[in-house]
Amino acid sequence: MEQISKNSDAFKLMKNYIKTNQYKDITVTDDLEVLKIASKFNLNIDLLFYVENEYHEETKDLLDSLIKLSNKTYVISESLYNQIKLKENHVGIIAAIKIPEYNFDDFKDKSFIVVLDKLEIPGNIGTIYRTLDSINCDGVFLVDPISKIYNEKITSSSRGSNLTIPSISDSYENIMNYLIDNDYDIYLGEPTLGKSYQEYDYNGKIAIVVGNERFGINPDWYNHKHKKVFIPMEGNHNSLNVSIAASIICYEAYMKRKSFK
Numbered sequence: 187m188e189q190i191s192k193n194s195d196a197f198k199l200m201k202n203y204i205k206t207n208q209y210k211d212i213t214v215t216d217d218l219e220v221l222k223i224a225s226k227f228n229l230n231i232d233l234l235f236y237v238e239n240e241y242h243e244e245t246k247d248l249l250d251s252l253i254k255l256s257n258k259t260y261v262i263s264e265s266l267y268n269q270i271k272l273k274e275n276h277v278g279i280i281a282a283i284k285i286p287e288y289n290f291d292d293f294k295d296k297s298f299i300v301v302l303d304k305l306e307i308p309g310n311i312g313t314i315y316r317t318l319d320s321i322n323c324d325g326v327f328l329v330d331p332i333s334k335i336y337n338e339k340i341t342s343s344s345r346g347s348n349l350t351i352p353s354i355s356d357s358y359e360n361i362m363n364y365l366i367d368n369d370y371d372i373y374l375g376e377p378t379l380g381k382s383y384q385e386y387d388y389n390g391k392i393a394i395v396v397g398n399e400r401f402g403i404n405p406d407w408y409n410h411k412h413k414k415v416f417i418p419m420e421g422n423h424n425s426l427n428v429s430i431a432a433s434i435i436c437y438e439a440y441m442k443r444k445s446f447k
């Protein structure tokens with residue numbers, strides 16, 4: 187395998203993948219768990235670097251698998267790797283992974299959607315994805331997202347779930363129109379209004395909407411048919427972190443939907 191220098195086009199490209207927002211279909215990771223996801227789901231890798239180390243047998247097998255999935259693979263020195271590493275406890279493998287692309291036609295048979303309305307903190311988005319992976323959610327719609335799905339912090343905090351759960355990033359108007367046209371019951375996450383999250387059955391085609399960490403959801407959601415859902419709270423605050431709130435509501439929906447099967 188060819189070894190590259192800091193002046194190579196491949197090294198410059200990887201640095202650009204990491205440091206710019208020009209590439210809407212690429213996310214970069216050196217997180218071992220995410221690399222395992224890439225291997226398990228046969229995700230397309232545009233660019234792969236690795237340091238020649240004495241890897242454990244399992245890691246060797248993983249590397250072999252990633253090389254087969256990669257369009258371009260290069261050996262890199264440890265000192266050069268340290269210039270682009272994302273994690274301190276990496277294994278010496280870094281990959282630029284292609285984000286799987288979906289359109290609304292791919293959601294025709296999907297009945298459990300979660301809508302993230304203009305969320306901006308990557309850790310929150312990633313945590314929600316990780317929860318949704320555990321409940322086998324059908325898909326995610328990102329409304330006018332401030333933090334994009336290819337953000338490496340989302341990839342890391344979701345443990346790669348943003349690469350495996352079908353997702354669409356689009357405007358509020360397009361997503362709202364799709365949900366209405368396809369007869370989804372829309373549940374709006376609210377601090378206090380509506381019914382407690384435990385009072386709904388969440389049966390049928392549903393879309394659970396959670397909003398921006400500071401400003402909540404787009405007010406126009408209320409101009410369309412919807413159901414308000416809140417989480418009862420005691421204490422001095424009237425709302426939870428959006429990732430916690432989303433996890434509570436979505437797990438409740440998951441358990442209720444299971445009871446209908």
